[in-house]
Amino acid sequence: xxxxxxxxxxxxxxxxxxxxxxxxxxxxxxxxxxxxxxxxxxxxxxxxxxxxxxxxxxxxxxxxxxxxxxxxxxxxxxxxxxxxxxxxxxxxxxxxxxxxxx
Numbered sequence: 656x657x658x659x660x661x662x663x664x665x666x667x668x669x670x671x672x673x674x675x676x677x678x679x680x681x682x683x684x685x686x687x688x689x690x691x692x693x694x695x696x697x698x699x700x701x702x703x704x705x706x707x708x709x710x711x712x713x714x715x716x717x718x719x720x721x722x723x724x725x726x727x728x729x730x731x732x733x734x735x736x737x738x739x740x741x742x743x744x745x746x747x748x749x750x751x752x753x754x755x756x757x
C-alpha cells in the first residue's frame with residue numbers, strides 16, 4: 656500500500672486475489688449446500704447461465720469455484736484500479752481528508 660498524503664492506495668492484485676478466493680469459496684459452498692439440502696437451486700441455475708459447467712454437484716461446485724475465483728479477481732482488480740485512479744485525481748486537486756489529525 657502506498658501512502659499519498661492522508662489517503663492510501665490499494666494493491667489491485669492483492670485485492671483481486673482476496674476477492675477471488677472469497678467468491679470462489681462462496682460459489683463452491685452454494686453449489687454443495689444446494690445439492691445436499693436442495694435450498695438455493697434456483698440461484699445455482701441462474702448463476703450457471705454465466706458460469707459454464709456450474710451445477711449442484713461436487714464437480715460443478717469445483718468448476719463454480721474456479722469461475723468465482725476468476726470473476727472475483729477481475730472485479731476486485733478493476734475496482735481497485737478505478738479507486739486508485741480517482742484517488743490520484745483527488746490528491747492532485749489538493750482535497751484533504753475530513754478526519755481529525757492526531
